[in-house]
Amino acid sequence: MTDLAAEAPIVGRSLWADAVARLKANKAAMVSLIYLVLMALVCVVGPNLLPHPYTAIYADYVRVSPSLSAYPKPEMIETALQDVVRRMRADLEEWHEADGRIFLTVSGPKPIDERVTRYLDRSNSFKDTRIESKSPDGLKLTMSAMIKEEYFFFGTDNTGRDLLTRTLIAGRVSLAIGLLAGCVAVAIGVLYGATAGFMGGKTDEVMMRIVDILYSLPFIFFVIMLVVFFGRNFILMFLAVGAVLWLDMARIVRGQALSIRRQEYVQAAEALGVGSGGILRRHIIPNLLGPVVIYMTLLVPQVIILESFLSFLGLGVQEPMTSWGVLISQGARNIGSANFLLLFPAFFLVSTLFALNFIGDGLRDALDPKDR
Structure with missing residues (x-):
């Protein structure tokens, strides 16, 4: 019996494996994750499988209602x-x-x-x-x-374009913008905040005062300036928007870094002669991944809402390209006569935001060290 026990040692589970198990146990987060993956796949692949290009205009079918049967009636x-x-x-x-x-x-x-x-x-x-x-x-x-039979499952818009294809193209654009700006904000915020928190002293003071100055700038005015400088290229514009949204991330990471730098393993690395850059790469930033991942899931819906707001004002995505914000803006103007122009893109946007927030809540619970 002693030999058998020696041959089968107890295998421990890492903190990340424990977090994954806790996340899988959260049904709301897992359902939201599956829904978000399916939504992304449909938005990426769907427009290529549909018979109507998102720019095709059907003059005989302007603002027709959604239908499962073929047109013309x-x-x-x-x-x-x-x-x-x-x-x-x-x-x-x-x-x-x-x-x-x-x-x-x-x-x-x-x-x-x-x-x-x-x-x-x-x-x-x-x-x-x-x-x-x-x-x-x-x-x-x-x-x-x-x-000639044509199917318009979501109906058509004011110029006769298929709303289903344009909704999926809009989802592709909105999700891409959210991820793009979110990744830019996370990359800048993590590096800036980790450096400020680890260096401390006057370096930290100067770096955080710069953040306070940027906080004081009116955001809409700044976006208008970006549109003037970058034009209507939404990729460049939202790269720049992501470069502004890193301020919150920098504050969060800086606070975490101030706590981590006092840990024994960081002091041991300093005693062994590891440089500041090595400590940042090997100890500070890896231990910040939990809060960063959680904030990333909350930042993406924030960027999507921001894009929708800017497109609603005419400062975002421009025709013939579209986004959920553009479609919602157009649908709001026709809510009295063709409410389906608002309902479909609004459903896609709201359900995606709910999914992202549920995933963020699930990650927060799974990665919280106090809740293990």
Whole structure:
């Protein structure tokens, strides 16, 4: 029995393994994590699988309602035919449907050119137009065309663009902006705050006074200045915005670094002759990863909301590119007549923000050393 016990020693579990186990036990955080991963995959892959490009305009389907069935609806066919015939500068005599095709007879005061079939082919409702018959004097022409079926599961916007594709493209842009600006803010904040907290003394005093000065600048004024300098390139602009949002991170990291620098293992490293840069890389920053990861999950939704706010004001993403903020801005102007333009992007934005906040709460509980 003694030999068996010696062969099977008790294996301990690291703090990170314990944190992962605690995070997995948090159902809200895990469901939110799965939802966020699926949301990111859908936003990245979805627009490539949908039949409608996010810039494609369907003039026959401006602000149509969401539907699981194909457009055009039966009651829309006659209106679409009248619009096409009007562009032909002719009169619609009669039309009927047979064998899956639409047959229409048009007339005019002058002989009708057979090339008018291009008007049907160019429309969003018909395709495969053929000449069936023509009167001897050329004043009447009978044509047939197939109905071009289009699916708009989220409806279309004010210019006839598919809202589903644009919502997914907007999610791709909003999530990318949130991660991009968040990573920039974390990188700058961690390095700045860790350096200030570890160095201490006058160096810490000067560095934190710089942070206080930057805090005093009006944020919207600063963003307007960034737009003037960087133009409407949202990647450069939100890189710069991320370079402003590091202030909170710097304060958090600085406080943690002041506590860590007094620990015995840091003093031992100093006694062994390890330089300041080595202590920062090997001891200070690795032990700050817990608070940093938690704040990162809270910073990303903050950046997404900021982007939505700036786009709502017209300072963010510009057409034809879109984001959830842009779509919500457009939907708010049409809430009385087409509320679906607001509901779908707002649902995607709100659900993503909820998921990120639940993940942040789960990480906070999992990484809290006082709650082990």
